[in-house]
Amino acid sequence: MPVWIWYTLLRITLFAAPLALLLLAGVTPWIAAVVAAVFGLSTSLLFLRRARESISSDLYRARHREQPVTREDDEAEDAAVEASVRQPAAERPEQSVRSEREDES
Numbered sequence: 001m002p003v004w005i006w007y008t009l010l011r012i013t014l015f016a017a018p019l020a021l022l023l024l025a026g027v028t029p030w031i032a033a034v035v036a037a038v039f040g041l042s043t044s045l046l047f048l049r050r051a052r053e054s055i056s057s058d059l060y061r062a063r064h065r066e067q068p069v070t071r072e073d074d075e076a077e078d079a080a081v082e083a084s085v086r087q088p089a090a091e092r093p094e095q096s097v098r099s100e101r102e103d104e105s
Contacts, residue, residue: 003058007051015040 018039022032044052 003051003054007048007055010048010051011040011044014043 015036019032019036022035023029027035
């Protein structure tokens, strides 16, 4: 299982478990939510440091690759955009439709 899924599930559990216990104990819901959030944040900062650092380094590596990830249709999309930019405004279909509508008004 990827680290980010494990980390996310633990963070949710560290919030949901105290929230459920406090609500079952009859604590006001908004107070229970605040206490559960503080508990979840503090315990994750103290005990999930290794997982957080692993996720951070994975994100850094993904963001700072030597070669960007390319998909099959990237080149076709780039060519279509460049062709539409090079095409004069009068030849573009959306421009002619707009001008016809403006003439009718």
